[in-house]
Amino acid sequence: MMGWSAAALAAPTPTDEQRQAAIEVAESLQYGSYADVNLDDDWSQRAFTRLLDVLDEQRSYLLQRDIDQFSDLNASFDDAIENGDLDRVYAFYARYQERVESRLQWLIDRVDAGLDYDYASQDRLALDREGSSWPGSEETLDELWSRRLENAALTLSLSDQSPEEIQESLHDRYTNQLNRVRQTKAEDVLVLMMAAVTGTVDPHTEYLSPQQGESFDIQMRLSLEGIGALLQNDGEYVKVSSLVPGGPADKSGVLQPADRIVSVGQDDDGAMVNVVGMRLDEVVDLIRGAKGSTVRLEIIPAKAVDVTRTQEVRITRDTVKLEDQAAHSSVEELTRDGETHRIGIITVPAFYVDFDAWQAGETDYRSTTRDVAKEIKKLKAQNVEGIVLDLRNDGGGALQEANSMIGLFIDRGPTVQVRDARGRINLYGDTDAGTAYDGPLAVLVNRLSASASEIFAGAIQDYGRGLIIGSRTFGKGTVQTLNDLSHGQIKLTRAKFYRISGESTQHRGVEPDILYPSLIDPDQIGESALDNALPWDRVRPVQYQLYGQPWQHLEALQDRHERRIATDPDFVYLEKQAQLSKRLREQQTSISLNEDQRQREMDAQESEQLALENQRRRAQGLEPLESWVDARGNNGSDTESGEPDASSDEVEPLDRAELQETAQILLDYVALKQPASD
Numbered sequence: 135m136m137g138w139s140a141a142a143l144a145a146p147t148p149t150d151e152q153r154q155a156a157i158e159v160a161e162s163l164q165y166g167s168y169a170d171v172n173l174d175d176d177w178s179q180r181a182f183t184r185l186l187d188v189l190d191e192q193r194s195y196l197l198q199r200d201i202d203q204f205s206d207l208n209a210s211f212d213d214a215i216e217n218g219d220l221d222r223v224y225a226f227y228a229r230y231q232e233r234v235e236s237r238l239q240w241l242i243d244r245v246d247a248g249l250d251y252d253y254a255s256q257d258r259l260a261l262d263r264e265g266s267s268w269p270g271s272e273e274t275l276d277e278l279w280s281r282r283l284e285n286a287a288l289t290l291s292l293s294d295q296s297p298e299e300i301q302e303s304l305h306d307r308y309t310n311q312l313n314r315v316r317q318t319k320a321e322d323v324l325v326l327m328m329a330a331v332t333g334t335v336d337p338h339t340e341y342l343s344p345q346q347g348e349s350f351d352i353q354m355r356l357s358l359e360g361i362g363a364l365l366q367n368d369g370e371y372v373k374v375s376s377l378v379p380g381g382p383a384d385k386s387g388v389l390q391p392a393d394r395i396v397s398v399g400q401d402d403d404g405a406m407v408n409v410v411g412m413r414l415d416e417v418v419d420l421i422r423g424a425k426g427s428t429v430r431l432e433i434i435p436a437k438a439v440d441v442t443r444t445q446e447v448r449i450t451r452d453t454v455k456l457e458d459q460a461a462h463s464s465v466e467e468l469t470r471d472g473e474t475h476r477i478g479i480i481t482v483p484a485f486y487v488d489f490d491a492w493q494a495g496e497t498d499y500r501s502t503t504r505d506v507a508k509e510i511k512k513l514k515a516q517n518v519e520g521i522v523l524d525l526r527n528d529g530g531g532a533l534q535e536a537n538s539m540i541g542l543f544i545d546r547g548p549t550v551q552v553r554d555a556r557g558r559i560n561l562y563g564d565t566d567a568g569t570a571y572d573g574p575l576a577v578l579v580n581r582l583s584a585s586a587s588e589i590f591a592g593a594i595q596d597y598g599r600g601l602i603i604g605s606r607t608f609g610k611g612t613v614q615t616l617n618d619l620s621h622g623q624i625k626l627t628r629a630k631f632y633r634i635s636g637e638s639t640q641h642r643g644v645e646p647d648i649l650y651p652s653l654i655d656p657d658q659i660g661e662s663a664l665d666n667a668l669p670w671d672r673v674r675p676v677q678y679q680l681y682g683q684p685w686q687h688l689e690a691l692q693d694r695h696e697r698r699i700a701t702d703p704d705f706v707y708l709e710k711q712a713q714l715s716k717r718l719r720e721q722q723t724s725i726s727l728n729e730d731q732r733q734r735e736m737d738a739q740e741s742e743q744l745a746l747e748n749q750r751r752r753a754q755g756l757e758p759l760e761s762w763v764d765a766r767g768n769n770g771s772d773t774e775s776g777e778p779d780a781s782s783d784e785v786e787p788l789d790r791a792e793l794q795e796t797a798q799i800l801l802d803y804v805a806l807k808q809p810a811s812d
Contacts, residue, residue, distance in 0.1 A: 589633075601799065650708070
């Protein structure tokens with residue numbers, strides 16, 4: 135039987151403050167959540183299972199006998215948090231920490247003893263062990279970790295590291311991880327435990343420690359100096375969930391949603407710190423820094439065909455300003471039958487309002503609605519035949535702005551229904567007479583259009599006020615509030631959004647009238663990709679008038695759209711790349727530990743990707759790329775660095791292709807709506 139180390143005997147124990155926080159969280163969940171939360175034995179079982187996933191999702195540290203020894207938590211987890219009796223849960227964490235420490239020490243000892251791999255093994259390593267049975271013995275785990283260690287060494291070898299460099303890199307990696315684990319405090323255990331507790335309710339309900347609450351406040355004030363990326367946990371990794379519009383990461387073009395972060399380095403020569411398995415708030419702290427400084431990120435790109443093959447990107451930190459998120463417009467000129475047509479484009483990166491100026495009573499405060507109204511006026515003066523509202527990547531923001539912006543396009547009427555936990559429904563609407571624009575309208579959305587964007591798009595669709603074009607939206611149709619506890623805070627889901635048609639935007643999002651292929655994997659990004667997301671449902675519709683019936687023209691619009699994109703290099707690429715990425719993800723469930731075989735598999739997959747990219751480039755008169763890695767952040771740019779030209783206002787080619795095609799569809803709509811002449 136394993137003897138417990140001094141580190142385990144000195145494992146963190148709960149403080150009185152943390153016990154009280156647990157009691158208050160239990161009360162908040164039962165009496166403040168939108169979902170019906172009943173802390174009973176059934177809930178206890180789900181919470182304990184959730185805790186196992188939070189701690190050891192890949193079944194790599196704990197043994198079946200560890201789970202069995204603490205199986206009483208299957209029925210007593212509810213009592214533990216309701217009464218603040220956390221000792222048993224903390225004891226379970228101590229067992230987990232002991233397993234992690236001993237495993238990391240085992241790895242360090244193996245590395246220090248010398249690695250003599252010839253990389254000729256015929257073994258394969260499974261990429262995902264989530265849902266696997268718990269190992270029955272340490273020997274089983276030794277076998278798993280032996281393969282993992284060999285894979286780690288092989289990955290570094292494929293990156294052209296020498297055997298000496300590989301040994302040093304792996305020694306530093308595992309030593310740093312071990313040091314971090316040994317620094318675990320009682321507050322850290324509470325945060326992990328509460329992640330399991332709140333995660334049983336829905337993905338947006340969350341306990342924030344005092345330190346996390348402070349970071350959350352900084353983000354809400356938009357005074358955060360960093361890279362402008364929102365991060366979330368993804369197993370042992372931290373994953374990019376979205377980019378802040380106008381932020382450094384967004385402007386650089388080198389980081390994308392669903393990229394996973396492997397390590398973080400400071401400035402040009404700072405050591406790269408491995409962050410696999412690190413807590414989310416610690417990773418955020420490493421990435422955050424002073425304006426003008428540089429952060430280096432080693433990432434697994436979302437489109438990587440080999441998840442062990444990483445890439446380093448550099449981003450200069452800056453402050454995200456309101457001006458960077460401001461709505462702005464342009465005019466798209468299209469030529470048909472020798473005539474030039476003008477379609478206005480209004481890009482809306484976020485739904486914002488200068489709350490301080492508004493509350494101070496200033497008459498000219500900044501807001502999305504006011505800025506969009508100004509852009510409409512400018513476009514009308516240029517005699518555009520229609521307007522496209524670009525809400526791609528708009529993650530939402532102020533609900534009042536979604537409500538008031540709908541009012542620019544309709545003459546009074548309801549905009550959204552909000553139902554609270556008691557089933558009471560509040561109806562929001564536009565009460566101002568008149569419109570800022572009553573002409574042909576299209577709204578362009580994608581998977582990263584969320585929350586307020588979905589409310590806006592849903593209302594425009596329900597009213598028949600315009601066309602919704604793009605890919606299915608994110609599906610976040612819930613409302614959260616932040617409540618103070620005696621120790622920390624809790625973010626609670628308190629209400630749910632419903633369209634005026636009665637349908638929820640939750641989980642399903644908004645389905646466009648005309649769909650575009652998407653390179654964003656809905657299994658990785660979106661509400662439906664999150665554990666325990668609240669389901670889609672509906673309430674009674676409200677009365678509202680129709681402003682048009684775009685659906686009468688959808689068959690004709692779809693036919694013209696398909697004929698146009700059949701030979702468009704960017705749309706052909708989008709469709710084929712989406713299909714290829716899906717196929718490769720489904721095929722790659724394991725990786726070879728044989729260097730030659732691994733290289734062949736990587737080369738075969740990357741050659742497919744490269745051939746597809748170069749097919750698009752040749753059709754556009756661009757020079758073909760020599761390597762698939764060169765395509766990252768390039769997307770048609772021919773700068774020497776392979777990064778988008780920061781001095782250009784050009785939208786990236788694929789994004790621009792969607793914008794141009796949307797303008798074409800809107801022009802088709804204008805033509806179809808006009809009565810036939812004699």
